[in-house]
Amino acid sequence: QMELEALRSIYEGDLCFRELSPVSFQYRIGESGDPKAFLIEVSWPETYPQTAPIISMDAFFNNTISSAIKQSILDKLMVEVEANLGTAMTYTLFEYAKDNKEVFMENQPVSTVTSVSNTISIGTPDVPPSKKKEKKEQLSKTQKRKLADKTDNKGELPRGWNWVDVIK
Numbered sequence: 001q002m003e004l005e006a007l008r009s010i011y012e013g014d015l016c017f018r019e020l021s022p023v024s025f026q027y028r029i030g031e032s033g034d035p036k037a038f039l040i041e042v043s044w045p046e047t048y049p050q051t052a053p054i055i056s057m058d059a060f061f062n063n064t065i066s067s068a069i070k071q072s073i074l075d076k077l078m079v080e081v082e083a084n085l086g087t088a089m090t091y092t093l094f095e096y097a098k099d100n101k102e103v104f105m106e107n108q109p110v111s112t113v114t115s116v117s118n119t120i121s122i123g124t125p126d127v128p129p130s131k132k133k134e135k136k137e138q139l140s141k142t143q144k145r146k147l148a149d150k151t152d153n154k155g156e157l158p159r160g161w162n163w164v165d166v167i168k
Contacts, residue, residue: 002088007091026059030101036101038061038073039057039061041059049089052082057073066108076104080096
C-alpha cells in the first residue's frame, strides 16, 4: 500500500515512530522524559481511508494521562479525521498531534504529586501550622522529582510513591 511506503520513508530513523503491523502504527509525541509526552496509535480498518482509522490512546505509555485528556485528544483527532476522509491521513494525524501537543496537554498536571498536594492544601483551613507543612511538602516534591528521574522513561513509578503526603 502506498501510504505504508510513504510512512516508512518519512519516519525512517524517527525513534518516535513504530510500525506495529502493516496496518497499525504508534507515534510518540514528545521526548521520552517529557511529562507531557503521549503516544497515539492509528490502525487501518480494511475500508480505510474511505472510513476513519481507529485511533487509540490505550498504550501503557499513556497510563499517567487522565482519561478526560485522552478523550479530548481523541475528539480533536477525530475532527481531523472527518476533514481528511478518503485520503491517506496517518501522517497528517501524527503531525497534527505534534503541532498541537501543548494544546492537547495543557490541562495535564506535570506531575501527579502537584495535583495531590494542591487538593490537600485547598481543603486545609488557613492556620499558621500550615506554613511549616508547606515547607515539608516542598522538600518531598523535590525528593519525588529525583525519584521520578530514576524511573525508566515509561513514567513507571514505584508503587506508593505519591502516598507520602496523604500519610503525613
